[in-house]
Every structure is written in structure tokens, then in C-alpha cells.
Amino acid sequence: MKILLIEDDLDLGNGVRIALTEQGMDVVWVRTLDDASRSLDSDGCDLVLLDLGLPDGDGLQLLARLRRNRAQGDAAVGLPVLILSARDSVNDRLSGLDGGADDYLVKPFVLAELLSRVRALARRSYGFDGExxxxxxxxxxxxxxxxxxxxxxxxxxxxxxxxxxxxxxxxxxxxxxxxxxxxxxxxxxxxxxxxxxxxxxxxxxxxxxxxxxxxxxxxxxxxxxxxxxxx
Missing domain, CATH: 1.10.10.10 (Winged helix-like DNA-binding domain superfamily/Winged helix DNA-binding domain)
Structure with missing residues (x-):
């Protein structure tokens, strides 16, 4: 499974990348919206892990773009998105989910929970249980x-x-x-x-x-x- 990790924090991003790679997943890690857009346009992915507070904008902008594209029937149809954010209010979570995210995980989180949620999204989206x-x-x-x-x-x-x-x-x-x-x-x-x-x-x-x-x-x-x- 190819995962696009969009996270500007070096320590967190590297920790998530290592944890996912150890589970046999192919991880592309970027730290800006601009780099994320280029990666999606050129290579695509199977699942997106999306931080919201990025140096060049709000991750919700990218989410909105993905869901607009989905409505127009392009290759982003069904692309699962899991938001990773320190924004922990109910309104923040609702904004992310109502904006088209499939799941929302508040920072700080335990890596085991992230891995479990990634596997759950893969099962729901592709019928893939890891094997x-x-x-x-x-x-x-x-x-x-x-x-x-x-x-x-x-x-x-x-x-x-x-x-x-x-x-x-x-x-x-x-x-x-x-x-x-x-x-x-x-x-x-x-x-x-x-x-x-x-x-x-x-x-x-x-x-x-x-x-x-x-x-x-x-x-x-x-x-x-x-x-x-x-x-």
C-alpha cells in the first residue's frame, strides 16, 4: 500500500514514516501542500495522512480539492484521507469529517492506534486486511x-x-x-x-x-x- 504522508513536523513525520514502513507500506513523506499536490498529480497513492497546519496553507484546502476532483470523476475517487491534527475541538473534528475526511486522529497519538486506523481504512476502502x-x-x-x-x-x-x-x-x-x-x-x-x-x-x-x-x-x-x- 502506498501512503502519502503530509506532515511538516520532522520528528513526528519521521516516526510515522518509520512505523508505516516497518509494516510493509510504501511511504512518500512531504511537508508542504505544494509538494503534496505535485506528488498526487505525478504518482498518486492509496491513502493520505493529512496534517492541517502546514507552512504554505491549511490541509483542508487540499482535502477540498480532492473531494472536488472526486465529484468530477477523476482518479481521486474513493481516495481515503485520515487527518492528523492538534486541533482537538468538536468543531474542528466535524469540519474535517464534513469536509470529506474518512477519519480524524488528534495529536499527540499512539502509533499503534494510527496503524490500526490505517488498516481499518484500507479494509473499508479496498477490502485489504494487510495480507x-x-x-x-x-x-x-x-x-x-x-x-x-x-x-x-x-x-x-x-x-x-x-x-x-x-x-x-x-x-x-x-x-x-x-x-x-x-x-x-x-x-x-x-x-x-x-x-x-x-x-x-x-x-x-x-x-x-x-x-x-x-x-x-x-x-x-x-x-x-x-x-x-x-x-
């Missing part, structure tokens, strides 16, 4: 790299597994061809587009129809629920 992702009968067990469809094991190549895991981890969000190529097919820059098409065709053949949906001119997505009338 297994399950979407409509399609199951991926991360520690063993086992994939099954309707209980039947399916053998995948390393590239097919990487593609499937990324799509499942970011279910309900369209991943562009460029992102999939750069993050799952390293070393294929010369014929990346053709390589992606070949791997995607093989992956679809192995897991069956109805899981990976093509968004023409953009990329691919696995929907948490079957979209009505979608090809």
Missing part, C-alpha cells in the same frame, strides 16, 4: 503472491501479478497507461505500450472477463462493483 485483497471473487494474497478466482488458483507471471496487485489496490480508480507502465513494467521503456497490451491481454485471459475495464484513451480500472451496462 489479502478480495474483489468480487478475485483474491490476491500478498505474502504468498497467490491469486485465485472463485477459489480456483491462477498462475501469473511477475509482471501480470504486479499489474493485478496495483489495479486491485487502487480499485475504483482509473490508472493511466503511463502509471502502469512506469510502476509495474520497469525496463520496458522502449516498447512499453506494446508490452502493457500483451501483459494485460494475458492477465485478462487468466482471471476471466468482467474484472479489468478499459477506459478508452486513459487506462484501466477494476471496479469494486460491476458497472451497469459497462462493456
Amino acid at each position: 489479502t485483497i478480495e474483489i468480487r471473487g478475485l483474491s490476491l494474497h500478498a505474502p504468498t503472491r497467490r491469486v485465485s478466482v472463485g477459489g480456483r488458483a491462477t498462475d501469473l507471471t511477475a509482471s501480470e501479478y504486479a499489474l493485478l496487485k496495483m489495479l486491485m489496490m487502487r480499485a475504483d480508480r482509473v490508472l493511466t497507461r503511463r502509471v502502469l507502465e512506469e510502476q509495474t513494467l520497469p525496463g520496458s521503456q522502449t516498447n512499453a505500450s506494446n508490452s502493457l497490451d500483451v501483459h494485460m491481454a494475458n492477465l485478462r485471459r487468466k482471471i476471466g472477463d468482467g474484472y479489468i475495464r478499459t477506459v478508452r484513451g486513459v487506462g484501466y480500472v477494476i471496479d469494486l462493483q460491476v458497472p451497469g451496462g459497462a462493456p
Whole structure:
């Protein structure tokens, strides 16, 4: 799971980064709204940990932008956001939650509680419990790299597994061809587009129809629920 940590405090940010990394999570740590926006635009993530009092503005500004984008149907659809803030009044918490945050944790907090809340958000958002992702009968067990469809094991190549895991981890969000190529097919820059098409065709053949949906001119997505009338 890729987490974007937006926290300007050096000690707290480093402590959270280390704790999440030790749990096997991929953490990108930034300290300003500007850097957070650039990271979201270029790389994306699976979950955001958002401080509110940042050097170049209020974290609620970024939250509002994410939720506006969600309403417009872009790749931020369903992106979980957990606010980390020293603002501890009821009104502050309500403002954050009503503004679109999925959870709100008041500083100072115990790292064990943060990790528990991150896992809970991952389960609610992606059906991911830290080991297994399950979407409509399609199951991926991360520690063993086992994939099954309707209980039947399916053998995948390393590239097919990487593609499937990324799509499942970011279910309900369209991943562009460029992102999939750069993050799952390293070393294929010369014929990346053709390589992606070949791997995607093989992956679809192995897991069956109805899981990976093509968004023409953009990329691919696995929907948490079957979209009505979608090809």
C-alpha cells in the first residue's frame, strides 16, 4: 500500500514514516501542500495522512480539492484521507469529517492506534486486511503472491501479478497507461505500450472477463462493483 504522508513536523513525520514502513507500506513523506499536490498529480497513492497546519496553507484546502476532483470523476475517487491534527475541538473534528475526511486522529497519538486506523481504512476502502485483497471473487494474497478466482488458483507471471496487485489496490480508480507502465513494467521503456497490451491481454485471459475495464484513451480500472451496462 502506498501512503502519502503530509506532515511538516520532522520528528513526528519521521516516526510515522518509520512505523508505516516497518509494516510493509510504501511511504512518500512531504511537508508542504505544494509538494503534496505535485506528488498526487505525478504518482498518486492509496491513502493520505493529512496534517492541517502546514507552512504554505491549511490541509483542508487540499482535502477540498480532492473531494472536488472526486465529484468530477477523476482518479481521486474513493481516495481515503485520515487527518492528523492538534486541533482537538468538536468543531474542528466535524469540519474535517464534513469536509470529506474518512477519519480524524488528534495529536499527540499512539502509533499503534494510527496503524490500526490505517488498516481499518484500507479494509473499508479496498477490502485489504494487510495480507489479502478480495474483489468480487478475485483474491490476491500478498505474502504468498497467490491469486485465485472463485477459489480456483491462477498462475501469473511477475509482471501480470504486479499489474493485478496495483489495479486491485487502487480499485475504483482509473490508472493511466503511463502509471502502469512506469510502476509495474520497469525496463520496458522502449516498447512499453506494446508490452502493457500483451501483459494485460494475458492477465485478462487468466482471471476471466468482467474484472479489468478499459477506459478508452486513459487506462484501466477494476471496479469494486460491476458497472451497469459497462462493456
